[in-house]
Amino acid sequence: MMMQSYxxxxxxAGAGISLVDFMVAASKIDEKSPVGFALMPPARHHALLDESKGWCYFENAGIAARYAQRVHGLKRVLIIDFDAHFMSYTNHAFYDDPDIFVLSTHKSVGYHGKFNETGSGLGEGATLNLPLPDGTGDIAMRNVFDEIIVPCVQRFKPDMIIVSAGYDGHATDPTGGFQLTTGTYFTLALGIKQLAKDLCGGRCVFFLEGGPSKGIVSFSVAESFRAFLGEPSMADEFEKKYAVFLHDEPINKIKEAIQRTKSVHSI
Structure with a gap:
């Protein structure tokens, strides 16, 4: 769905803020409260501070993060972006902020967001960019989650986790360059939910960032919901139905990217 107007x-943006309000209130009642998901027009993480860009007016995840700090007193907020494109606005907006950790996995070719861009000033170390090669798939992304994302989140100890949930890394997306399956989106959602439960009272909000087609997005989002609700994955049925063909992943390049990230961030 494309934005129709300012x-x-x-x-x-207001709906995203309301969801933050709800999740903070729910976490005070029960730490097992469900993860929030902003199922609305894509959050558009390319919008800049002073201008729209790439059909993006506002970056709702960034707005929600600052709102959570200023209104709810949540000091440390983690923003994770796991799609195939670089979250340019979020990266730049909080580049010198030590209390908002911005973690982005994205395609290495044609996008900014380099290994050595780790923040500036007081925010040094609170930005993590992990550019991955074309052909990155399930094996790589699950290793990235276990070896990079989990230890970084545990070390940062956020008071809330916000996810820019883009599904254009799916294998059927002709422009994403990755070859993830819906099963990996289930795994990511389940893992992030557990991190939120362990570290920040279950406070976690996902913002939809779109994907290759309505069909792929709907199945991928449904897999995320199944993970949130404790239901089993149905990814295998979907992949068989759409006859998704996967190439061999560039394992050596992926290992190099992971090791370089570990070195830069002392993981």
């Missing part, structure tokens, strides 16, 4: 974009 007013529509304001409404979507």
């Amino acid at each position: 007013e529509d974009s304001l409404a979507v």
